[in-house]
Structures are given as C-alpha cells and as structure tokens.
Amino acid sequence: MSEPGSYCLVVWLETDANMTIGRLGTFDFPAGIYLYFGSALGPGGVAARVARHRRVEKRCHWHIDYLLEQAAIVEVWTVLSNERLECRWAAAARCQPGAGIAVPRFGASDCRCPGHLVGINRPFVE
Numbered sequence: 001m002s003e004p005g006s007y008c009l010v011v012w013l014e015t016d017a018n019m020t021i022g023r024l025g026t027f028d029f030p031a032g033i034y035l036y037f038g039s040a041l042g043p044g045g046v047a048a049r050v051a052r053h054r055r056v057e058k059r060c061h062w063h064i065d066y067l068l069e070q071a072a073i074v075e076v077w078t079v080l081s082n083e084r085l086e087c088r089w090a091a092a093a094r095c096q097p098g099a100g101i102a103v104p105r106f107g108a109s110d111c112r113c114p115g116h117l118v119g120i121n122r123p124f125v126e
Contacts, residue, residue: 005046006039006085010075021066033120037086093118
C-alpha cells in the first residue's frame with residue numbers, strides 16, 4: 001500500500017465536543033460517526049498517510065488531525081489509484097439518508113467541494 005490512492009477514515013467521536021479546526025474556526029461536533037475522505041498521491045502513498053493519521057503524537061497539519069485529537073479511527077477504506085477520488089466519494093456519502101456535511105470546507109482547502117467530512121445520523125450544516 002505504498003502506492004498512491006484515496007481513502008476513507010471511519011471515525012467515532014464518543015462524546016460531544018467543541019473543537020477549533022485550524023483556521024476554519026471553532027465548531028460543535030455531536031458524538032457519533034464521521035467519514036473523512038482524503039487522498040495520498042505523494043511519497044509513501046496511502047500506507048504512509050493512514051499511518052500518520054493513526055499516530056497519536058503529531059503536529060496538527062490537516063483538518064482531520066484536529067478531530068483525531070478527540071476521536072478514534074475505527075475503520076479505513078482504501079483504493080489504490082493515481083486519481084483523486086475523495087471529492088466524488090464525499091459527494092456520494094453526502095447524498096445518503098441521514099448524512100451531511102459536518103463542517104463546511106473541512107478537508108477541502110485544495111478543491112471546491114463543500115467539505116470532505118461527512119457526519120452520519122445527526123443535524124448537518126446546509
């Protein structure tokens with residue numbers, strides 16, 4: 001898995017939390033399941049990126065790093081490809097019943113998506 005690809009982190013937040021997400025701002029995160037969609041096309045590919053996300057000790061660089069300070073990765077889904085798939089996956093996830101954008105622009109600073117963090121079965125940002 002040192003090849004390039006896209007991934008989805010299934011994340012569990014056990015209790016409600018109020019978090020500052022880098023320059024995005026401060027947001028309320030209700031307890032529950034979140035799906036974070038990303039890609040890793042550079043050196044180390046998907047394996048290196050997922051390993052970094054799993055590390056406890058790290059400097060917060062990506063939006064997901066801030067959420068992972070209080071939430072846990074419970075599952076990872078990956079596809080090896082040179083194509084960025086996270087935008088399409090996030091769009092498909094947002095269309096599912098009970099799903100929606102958790103925080104506007106989360107994980108989407110380098111694209112025009114509404115966000116790459118999708119919450120499941122909770123109130124959402126419109």
